[in-house]
Amino acid sequence: MRLSAQLKLRHLEVFVEVARQESVTQAAEALGMTQPAVTRTLRELEGVVGKPLVERHGRGIRLSAYGEMFRDHAGRSLALARDGVAMLQGLDAAEGPRVAIGALPTVSATVVPDALAQLRAEGSHSRFSVVSGDNRYLLDQLRRGNLDVVVGRLPAPDHMVGLDFDPLFRERVVAVVARDHPLAGAGPLPAEAFDSYPVLMPSEGSIIRPLVERMFLEQGLTVPRFPIETVSATFGRRFTLCHQAIWIISHGVVRADLEEEVLALLPLNTDSTLGPVGLCIRSEHQLSAAAARFCSALRGICEG
Amino acid sequence: MRLSAQLKLRHLEVFVEVARQESVTQAAEALGMTQPAVTRTLRELEGVVGKPLVERHGRGIRLSAYGEMFRDHAGRSLALARDGVAMLQGLDAAEGPRVAIGALPTVSATVVPDALAQLRAEGSHSRFSVVSGDNRYLLDQLRRGNLDVVVGRLPAPDHMVGLDFDPLFRERVVAVVARDHPLAGAGPLPAEAFDSYPVLMPSEGSIIRPLVERMFLEQGLTVPRFPIETVSATFGRRFTLCHQAIWIISHGVVRADLEEEVLALLPLNTDSTLGPVGLCIRSEHQLSAAAARFCSALRGICEG
DNA sequence: TATTTTCATACCGGATATGATATGCGTTTA
DNA sequence: TAAACGCATATCATATCCGGTATGAAAATA
Numbered sequence: 039m040r041l042s043a044q045l046k047l048r049h050l051e052v053f054v055e056v057a058r059q060e061s062v063t064q065a066a067e068a069l070g071m072t073q074p075a076v077t078r079t080l081r082e083l084e085g086v087v088g089k090p091l092v093e094r095h096g097r098g099i100r101l102s103a104y105g106e107m108f109r110d111h112a113g114r115s116l117a118l119a120r121d122g123v124a125m126l127q128g129l130d131a132a133e134g135p136r137v138a139i140g141a142l143p144t145v146s147a148t149v150v151p152d153a154l155a156q157l158r159a160e161g162s163h164s165r166f167s168v169v170s171g172d173n174r175y176l177l178d179q180l181r182r183g184n185l186d187v188v189v190g191r192l193p194a195p196d197h198m199v200g201l202d203f204d205p206l207f208r209e210r211v212v213a214v215v216a217r218d219h220p221l222a223g224a225g226p227l228p229a230e231a232f233d234s235y236p237v238l239m240p241s242e243g244s245i246i247r248p249l250v251e252r253m254f255l256e257q258g259l260t261v262p263r264f265p266i267e268t269v270s271a272t273f274g275r276r277f278t279l280c281h282q283a284i285w286i287i288s289h290g291v292v293r294a295d296l297e298e299e300v301l302a303l304l305p306l307n308t309d310s311t312l313g314p315v316g317l318c319i320r321s322e323h324q325l326s327a328a329a330a331r332f333c334s335a336l337r338g339i340c341e342g
Numbered sequence: 343m344r345l346s347a348q349l350k351l352r353h354l355e356v357f358v359e360v361a362r363q364e365s366v367t368q369a370a371e372a373l374g375m376t377q378p379a380v381t382r383t384l385r386e387l388e389g390v391v392g393k394p395l396v397e398r399h400g401r402g403i404r405l406s407a408y409g410e411m412f413r414d415h416a417g418r419s420l421a422l423a424r425d426g427v428a429m430l431q432g433l434d435a436a437e438g439p440r441v442a443i444g445a446l447p448t449v450s451a452t453v454v455p456d457a458l459a460q461l462r463a464e465g466s467h468s469r470f471s472v473v474s475g476d477n478r479y480l481l482d483q484l485r486r487g488n489l490d491v492v493v494g495r496l497p498a499p500d501h502m503v504g505l506d507f508d509p510l511f512r513e514r515v516v517a518v519v520a521r522d523h524p525l526a527g528a529g530p531l532p533a534e535a536f537d538s539y540p541v542l543m544p545s546e547g548s549i550i551r552p553l554v555e556r557m558f559l560e561q562g563l564t565v566p567r568f569p570i571e572t573v574s575a576t577f578g579r580r581f582t583l584c585h586q587a588i589w590i591i592s593h594g595v596v597r598a599d600l601e602e603e604v605l606a607l608l609p610l611n612t613d614s615t616l617g618p619v620g621l622c623i624r625s626e627h628q629l630s631a632a633a634a635r636f637c638s639a640l641r642g643i644c645e646g
Numbered sequence: 647t648a649t650t651t652t653c654a655t656a657c658c659g660g661a662t663a664t665g666a667t668a669t670g671c672g673t674t675t676a
Numbered sequence: 677t678a679a680a681c682g683c684a685t686a687t688c689a690t691a692t693c694c695g696g697t698a699t700g701a702a703a704a705t706a
Contacts, residue, residue: 062683081685087431353693366654379694
């Protein structure tokens with residue numbers, strides 16, 4: 039049995055306006071109808087739902103308890119229909135929904151570009167926007183609804199309030215130098231290596247910073263006293279290449295340069311920094327279809 | 343301009359079914375219509391929104407990118423309308439929406455009953471259900487959607503994932519005994535008080551247990567070695583009255599018995615246990631109107 | 647190539663929607 | 677008490693709605 043055999047959108051529209059105005063006459067005026075037409079439409083709706091939605095109150099009316107209950111459903115249903123139509127009416131021919139992605143540095147140069155490339159190759163009309171920044175900023179933007187998803191390493195639990203995490207893969211932190219650095223390919227690291235050269239470390243407050251500090255302590259190494267702190271991949275790469283620095287960063291950030299032997303891996307045991315990278319999304323919030331497709335594409339890439 | 347002049351519920355109903363079946367013919371059969379009628383209704387809808395919603399794909403059809411975008415709005419609008427009607431149709435004359443409340447012991451005998459009493463006095467038709475249990479259980483039920491709200495003390499942050507907290511008032515933990523207990527009204531507590539009599543403490547895992555332990559240590563008292571652990575107000579009260587026990591519990595649990603002088607307060611400084619009591623609700627989840635009224639009533643009672 | 651399948655368009659006819667008008671009922675105000 | 681106000685019901689007329697039937701077009705299959 040079709041719902042639309044009994045219920046019409048005009049029922050909802052009239053009811054919601056009467057509920058808002060608490061007056062049949064004013065609702066009629068607002069809707070461009072006559073007062074008897076509004077009353078008759080209300081009565082029809084009451085016939086459909088089988089309960090009185092309004093009751094007489096002095097000369098006027100007020101919503102009954104049933105009307106109060108129905109108002110939310112009717113109002114949201116109407117709003118969704120209106121917004122859906124307005125959304126499509128408002129689009130240019132080439133436009134699709136916006137997908138805002140927060141990408142931590144470790145994935146900004148790897149799987150996120152691959153996923154977007156794949157979606158565009160598949161003809162997606164979505165408008166992608168990729169935002170970088172530190173994890174707290176991105177997670178805050180995510181919570182505020184300014185981002186659809188944040189991709190990166192699993193944050194600390196106390197930063198996950200209101201968020202869910204969907205793991206994609208695991209990765210470690212590495213220490214790298216420029217190919218022509220004195221430490222490159224020179225056998226075991228001397229104990230004073232981190233004192234002899236500038237060291238780039240992830241910023242205070244980044245997810246992996248505590249892991250890096252712990253890794254130093256576990257191996258009886260001294261945490262560098264005056265590291266340069268950055269999460270800027272561009273700055274880090276430039277500085278490492280040009281200033282004989284040691285860069286301690288997530289593997290993903292430097293994977294391409296390692297493959298191309300522009301940078302070299304130092305023999306530092308970073309097993310304890312291995313951890314999950316994945317998708318942060320808002321709990322109890324349904325992703326748009328376009329954002330869901332982005333996530334699916336990411337999962338596909340990480341499984342392949 | 344009325345939306346219902348252009349858009350009809352039958353447009354949404356047809357579109358959603360076509361989107362589900364990905365076939366005009368199968369949708370027609372499911373809806374009890376003929377195939378040309380379904381096609382025409384789709385075309386009408388496309389006229390309203392100004393974009394193609396389906397496109398030919400071999401002999402059949404598939405949703406266009408615009409159709410994908412519109413599907414969520416249309417589906418939810420339709421579902422809300424259907425659920426709203428079904429909700430009212432399904433009610434007995436005396437029935438209202440269900441409100442499920444998790445109440446920790448401290449409020450089970452105080453503000454929650456007052457709030458429900460007030461709502462019922464105001465003629466609310468909602469069906470209230472009050473569930474007790476420990477905080478982890480209640481918060482878990484809240485997350486699963488089996489509870490609308492949990493009232494009690496603010497839990498530890500790591501238990502708040504996916505939840506928000508709305509403070510109502512502050513309260514402390516107290517130590518009480520039966521009126522005729524040897525310690526009642528006997529001046530300063532002897533150091534061995536907690537060794538000489540059975541002690542009831544909040545259970546391991548309860549929110550206030552760590553506060554109680556810290557309070558003992560702060561005052562140079564020994565934490566009781568063999569306390570009886572409980573959050574059952576019924577059991578605690580009975581045991582305290584009948585077995586010369588000392589009961590360490592939130593003030594709210596025993597407020598009435600203190601006022602009636604059935605129980606007596608011991609001179610123990612529990613200032614450090616002062617903390618917020620309030621409402622836990624799910625983040626990013628809109629409370630039903632009935633649940634929202636319950637929360638408002640609670641707030642009113644706590645402000646008065 | 648002929649047939650089948652699926653969707654698209656055109657036309658028709660019965661049903662529905664809705665405004666206009668008249669009028670009645672209950673409540674409030676002067 | 678009379679008048680005004682707001683909502684309710686009834687009736688009528690007319691334009692619109694909406695589903696069925698017939699048939700055509702395009703793609704896939706045999």
